[in-house]
Each structure stands twice: as C-alpha cells, then as structure tokens.
Amino acid sequence: MPGPIRTAIVGFFLTTIMFAIPAAAQPRLFADETxxxxxxxxxLADLLRAAPRSTDPFSAGVTWSGEGGDDTRYAIQLSPRGLSRRTRGICTFPPLRLDFDQSAMRGTVWRGQNKLKLVTRCRSGAxxxxxxxxxMTAYRMFNVITPMSFRVRPARVTYRDVNGRRREDVQFNFLIEDVTDMARRNDRRALEVMPEDVRSDQLDPRAASLVTMFQYMIGNLDWDMTSGVPGEECxxxxxLMAANANARSEIVPVPYDFDMTxxxxxxxxxxxxxxxxxxxxQRVYRGLCRHNDQVPAAIAHFQARxxxxxxxxxxxxxLSAGRRRAARAYIEGFFELIDDPARVENAITRRCRG
Incomplete structure (x- = not known):
C-alpha cells in the first residue's frame, strides 16, 4: 500500500479516537500533533552540572512562538529527571520536567498543565x-493500539542559557501528556501505589496483554507492570489506571519511556x-502465563491495525528514508512472527513468565 494511503489511514484512525473524546477533556496542548x-x-550550565546528582528545580521560562503560539514568556520551574540518561554518564543533556504555575496558565494553550515531561536529545547531532x-514514533504507534496511552507533542526547542555560559542550542524534543490528563480522558484515575502493592491478578487481562504484545513488538525489556524501583511509585x-483511586481490580497498565528498545x-x-x-x-517475550489465553485476541488486535x-x-x-526503512523492517518482522502460529507458540506462549 503506498505511503500516502498508509498516512491517511493512520490519520483517520487517530482523528477518530481524538474526536470520540469530549472537547472539554482534551488539553489544548495535545489536541493535535503538529x-x-x-x-x-x-x-542551563548550572542545571546540567547539577543534574547527575540532583533533580532540584531551577527558575526558567518557556515561550511558544510561531503557529499556534502567543509569543508570551511563562515562568516555570525546570528540573532534570529520569535515571539512566541523567545519572549514568551516557548523556550530556538530561530529560527535563516543566513545572507550571497553573493559576497563570488559565486561558492559554498551557491551561490545565502542571508538570510536563520533556524528552530531550541525549547528545548533540542529527x-x-x-x-x-x-x-516519539513508538508512543504514536501505541496510540494506534489503544486510547489508554500517552499522547505526545513534537517540539523544536531552542535552549538559551540566561547567564551566557552555553551557546544557544536547538533540539528536536517532544512533550508527554500528563498522567492525570491521560487518565481523565479515559474516564480513569491514576493509582498512586508503591511497587508490589498491586498484584498481577488484579490487572485487566486484555489491557495487560496489549501492553505486553506492544513491548514485544518494539523490543522493550525495560519495564514492569507491577514492580519498580524500591521506594519509588509503581x-x-x-x-496504573483504575476506575477510582481505591480500586484493586481491572487495573490497566500504561507504559512509557521507549528509548531502551x-x-x-x-x-x-x-x-x-x-x-x-x-x-x-532481539525480542524476548515477557508476558505473564496467566494471560496466555488473551494472546490470540491480542494478536488479532495488532493484525487489524x-x-x-x-x-x-x-x-x-x-526520520531519514534509510532510518524509516529500518524501523519499518523491524516492525514487519514482528508481524511476520505473529502471522505464524508455530512461531507464536515457540516465541510467545511458551516463553511466558510465572
């Protein structure tokens, strides 16, 4: 199928999802993908120097210019975040968190935003x-699988050091929808629980299977649906999403952070x-054996999309043409596997955990 037709298909699909949600529930910032x-x-020089040891915030400002922006500078608190990219010496620029004063955001495109994650470039270069x-493409692919997923907004960001100690830097980044907004748009609530407070038998089997199959599709091993770093929120x-803050059944896991894939x-x-x-x-299936009966339906769900x-x-x-071809080939390899029942048996259902 020609590329323009595929693009039209995904555009129609995502638009259908978007307009199925009440307009009032759609934060303006994530209402489109431009x-x-x-x-x-x-x-910035001070923030970058402190980042490996601290996530303390710095006073900063953000201005949205160009189409859709109002060229107004909004005061924010800017913090380093993350773990691997921030602390292990592998990146020269950490992921960031933008903390807004919500009262000052009323009536603006930033209305309702509080703390937003910004995914930044690890090192310089195309x-x-x-x-x-x-x-960012991985997030958008998961949007195709289910609306119970984080939306993203691409951003071309100019970084300016107010003290003049770093040269101005322009990066391609993207913003991630706030977890509260994502939950509200799906008529759910985000659970605030610690690792092991939720058991695997309390997960929604269908939703958990879709997450597991997606993680297998993109080759992700850096995730878990019920456990996490000791002392940090699960x-x-x-x-984790549920009908209310105290619910402990039909819990829906929602993944993020897809770089280590x-x-x-x-x-x-x-x-x-x-x-x-x-x-x-190399793909390794990490689904739970208790969800093996959901595998055929999950496969059919992916095949239809x-x-x-x-x-x-x-x-x-x-992405360059070569990078798009390589990315497409990797995902097509997944579809070739799930189209073959024998390979599904050997690579997926027999490889389940627990």
Whole structure:
C-alpha cells in the first residue's frame, strides 16, 4: 500500500479516537500533533552540572512562538529527571520536567498543565535527533493500539542559557501528556501505589496483554507492570489506571519511556543482565502465563491495525528514508512472527513468565 494511503489511514484512525473524546477533556496542548516551536531560557550550565546528582528545580521560562503560539514568556520551574540518561554518564543533556504555575496558565494553550515531561536529545547531532523521533514514533504507534496511552507533542526547542555560559542550542524534543490528563480522558484515575502493592491478578487481562504484545513488538525489556524501583511509585516505566483511586481490580497498565528498545536501538543501551541476548534488537517475550489465553485476541488486535501502525513510521518525515526503512523492517518482522502460529507458540506462549 503506498505511503500516502498508509498516512491517511493512520490519520483517520487517530482523528477518530481524538474526536470520540469530549472537547472539554482534551488539553489544548495535545489536541493535535503538529510540531511546536519553544524557547526555554534557564541557567542551563548550572542545571546540567547539577543534574547527575540532583533533580532540584531551577527558575526558567518557556515561550511558544510561531503557529499556534502567543509569543508570551511563562515562568516555570525546570528540573532534570529520569535515571539512566541523567545519572549514568551516557548523556550530556538530561530529560527535563516543566513545572507550571497553573493559576497563570488559565486561558492559554498551557491551561490545565502542571508538570510536563520533556524528552530531550541525549547528545548533540542529527543521529540523536532521529533517536528522539523514533521514540516519539513508538508512543504514536501505541496510540494506534489503544486510547489508554500517552499522547505526545513534537517540539523544536531552542535552549538559551540566561547567564551566557552555553551557546544557544536547538533540539528536536517532544512533550508527554500528563498522567492525570491521560487518565481523565479515559474516564480513569491514576493509582498512586508503591511497587508490589498491586498484584498481577488484579490487572485487566486484555489491557495487560496489549501492553505486553506492544513491548514485544518494539523490543522493550525495560519495564514492569507491577514492580519498580524500591521506594519509588509503581511501576517501572509505567503507570496504573483504575476506575477510582481505591480500586484493586481491572487495573490497566500504561507504559512509557521507549528509548531502551530494539526499535530505537540507541548506542548507549545497556543489555539487561538477567536476559541472555547479544543485541537489543532481539525480542524476548515477557508476558505473564496467566494471560496466555488473551494472546490470540491480542494478536488479532495488532493484525487489524498493521497498516495504521506502519503508516505512523512511514509518515515520520523527521526520520531519514534509510532510518524509516529500518524501523519499518523491524516492525514487519514482528508481524511476520505473529502471522505464524508455530512461531507464536515457540516465541510467545511458551516463553511466558510465572
């Protein structure tokens, strides 16, 4: 199927999802997918020097200029965030968090925003811009699978050091929808629980199977649906959604953070010691055996959305033609596997955990 037709298919699919949601529930910032132009001014040299040891915030400002922006500077608190990219010496620029004064955001495109995650470029260079575009593409592919997923907004960000100690830097980044907004749009509530407070038998089997199949599709091993870093809120690279804050059944896991995947394949990737693989691009199924009866339905769900998923890749023009071909080939390899019942049995259902 030609690329323009695939792009039209995914556009129609995502638009259908978007307009099925009441307009009042859609934060303006994530109401479309066009690239925005941002200027962030901050004491960046100080922030970058402190980042490996601290996530303390710095006073900063953000300006949205160009189409859709109002060229107004809004005061924010800017914080380093994350763990691997921030603390392990693999990146020269950490992921960031933008903390807004909600009362000052009323009536603006930032209305309702509080703390937003900004995914930044690990190191300088076009190669790392493409890695960011690939990770953003993974989020958009999961949007095709289910509306119970984080939306993203691409951004071309100019970073300006207010003290003049760093040269102005322009990066391709993207913003991630706030977890509260994502939950509200799906008529759910985000659970605030610690690791192991939720058991696997309390997860919604269908939703958990879709997450597991997606993680397998993109070659992700850096996640968990019920456990996480001790002392930090559950779960590892995922959030949990439920009907209310106290519900402990039909819990829906929602994943995020897709850089350490075979689909993105960053040069700084660390292979998990507990899994015997020689390349991040080797897929390993991490689904739960209790959900094996959901595998056929999950496969059918993905197969029905194959063209829309591939259209997301084909439509990402921030990737070079070669990078798009490689990304598409990796995902097509997944579809070839799930189209073969014998390979599904050997690679998926027999490889379940627990």
């Amino acid at each position: 690239e925005i132009q941002l200027l962030i001014d901050a004491p 190669r790392y811009d493409e890695l960011i575009a690939l990770e 779960c590892h690279n995922g959030a 075979g689909f993105v394949d960053p040069p700084y990737a660390l292979l998990p010691a507990e899994v015997n693989i020689s390349s991040l691009r 194959r063209e829309a998923i591939l259209a997301v890749i084909d439509g990402e023009t921030r």
